[in-house]
Amino acid sequence: MTERRVYPSDLKDDQWELIEPLLLEWRAAQAEGGEPTTDLREVVNAILYVARTGIAWRYLPHDLPPHTTVYGYFQAWETDGTAEEIHDTLRVQLRKKKGRRILPTAAVIDAQSVKASPNAPDATQGWDGGKKVKGRKRHIATDALGLLLVLIITAAGVQDTNGGRLVADELAAKLPSVTKAWVDAGYKAKMIAGRCASTTCRASPTGSPTRCAVQ
Structure with a gap:
């Protein structure tokens, strides 16, 4: 052959x-x-x-x-x-190679709307008025190296904050070692942090991400 x-x-x-x-x-x-x-x-x-x-x-x-x-x-x-x-497993190996702890303690939460395939069912799509995109939205959390921790897909019409709550829930269940996260101005940080049992949130200076610290 x-x-x-x-x-x-x-x-x-x-x-x-x-x-x-x-x-x-x-x-x-x-x-x-x-x-x-x-x-x-x-x-x-x-x-x-x-x-x-x-x-x-x-x-x-x-x-x-x-x-x-x-x-x-x-x-x-x-x-x-x-x-x-x-x-x-690959994420753990790379974190070790970079001299990081195996389990991350910080995360960055963000979202991105993307145009869906023409074959995608309409029921799984939505309209993001801010980005003018019809399709789906990726809600993600990464560690400080940019390595993926959590990924949740919703219709594009789902608000970032609501998607952020889902991500926070998944983080709390999957990686309780994460004790703080950063989100941008598109999120209502206190609403996301409130998904955890005990949290404190404070806004960073204008133009900087908000830091939600989970205690």
Whole structure:
């Protein structure tokens, strides 16, 4: 069999070595019957190809695994938390490499409205009057390095503050080590901080982000 050409989105050897143990452990837990034949590295390469190019699954090149197979793995990893486990493991490794604590203590909360695909159901979309965008809104929290901690998707019409509450709830449940967060002037900081059991908030000088400190 002729070896396929390399795509720019393909994993490098050292990158694959970081996540291979997690996926092999996942496969062992799923094993039923015969020997698996699907190359997990190629599945990840196919997922990265879709993520980088934005194509529909069915347009995957023929030298990658079948799109139905790739999507099946993608859906399984998203559903059972494997994808999130891989992400969080890589974040921990990078924080350690940068000399940071494994668990972050500070976060930055922000939101961005983006135009949705024409194929997206109308029920999942909304209108952001401020940004003049019809689509969806990404509500995120990152650590001080800019590494993702929480991601929540809503219709674009959801106010930043309301989305920020959802992010704060997720942060409190997933990463209770986070004791402070910064938000910009588009948020009502006290309303977000109020999602936690005990909080103090104070506004920073004009033009600077607001700092919400969770006690």
